[in-house]
Amino acid sequence: MATENYASRLRYLDADDLDDSTVAFDGLDVRGTNDEKLGDLDGFIVDSGSGRVFYAVVDSGGWFSSRRFLLPVGHATIDSDRRAMHVDVTKDAVKRFPEFDGDRFRQFTDDELRAFEQRMAVACCPDDAGTVATTLGYDTLRHYSQPGWWNAEYSQTERYRPLDGSERETARTAEPSRSSYDREHATGRERDRTGDVSPHYEGRAQPGDVLGVETGGERTYMGDTSEDEDKRRRDAERDRK
Secondary structure: OOOOOHHHHEEEEEHHHOOOOOOOOOOOEEEOHHHOEEEEEEEEEEEOOOOOEEEEEEEOOOOOOOOEEEEEHHHEEEOOOOOEEEEOOOHHHHOOOOOOOHHHHOOOOHHHHHHHHHHHHHHHOHHHHHHHOOOOOOOOOHHHOOOOOOOHHHOOHHHOEOOOOHHHHHHHHHHHHHHHHHHHHHHHHHHHHHOOOOOOHHHOOOOOOOOEEEEOOEEEEOOOOHHHHHHHHHHHHHHHO
């Protein structure tokens, strides 16, 4: 029987899903030693079995070799006004961290995961590097110690996502499709009602278009000012004389 690799137990928690009255995690500013800006908080990686949090996932904003990187959570503190996460790691050290690819990460064998951890430890915690080389050590290494600001309620299983965040991305990209569908049907109803067709792409109405509406035999125009209406009424009366 094949042995389950440890990485398959890990799950992603989107920062936006962690509703908290004291900390707005989504997009929280992440700063390193000397207050260097490292990026914005994107989420966390947890053990689906124990609920322990191991990493903060940081969106680098483009300066890192890949869009996102991991920070061992034992290095992280939340400042007193709850507006930033501070980590005792320099930006230069983070530059030596291995790249994080969620889809690849969840397929790591234990040897590959140890190699990943070893490279990170060499960059930020040289004293721990020897231990990582022989064990994954999540329960013993200081840079995976559970922070005081972490609430066990955050690790609710219904919030778990795949490490590549695929479910979250699917949900977000589905929203514009529904919006586009509703917008196109509203435009179609307006066209059926008035007979007017917008000159824009595929006849879709745009902000600022003047759309005619028939009301009681008199044609009025949405978007006209009161002066426009008065002038049109005077012209109509003159034509009837």
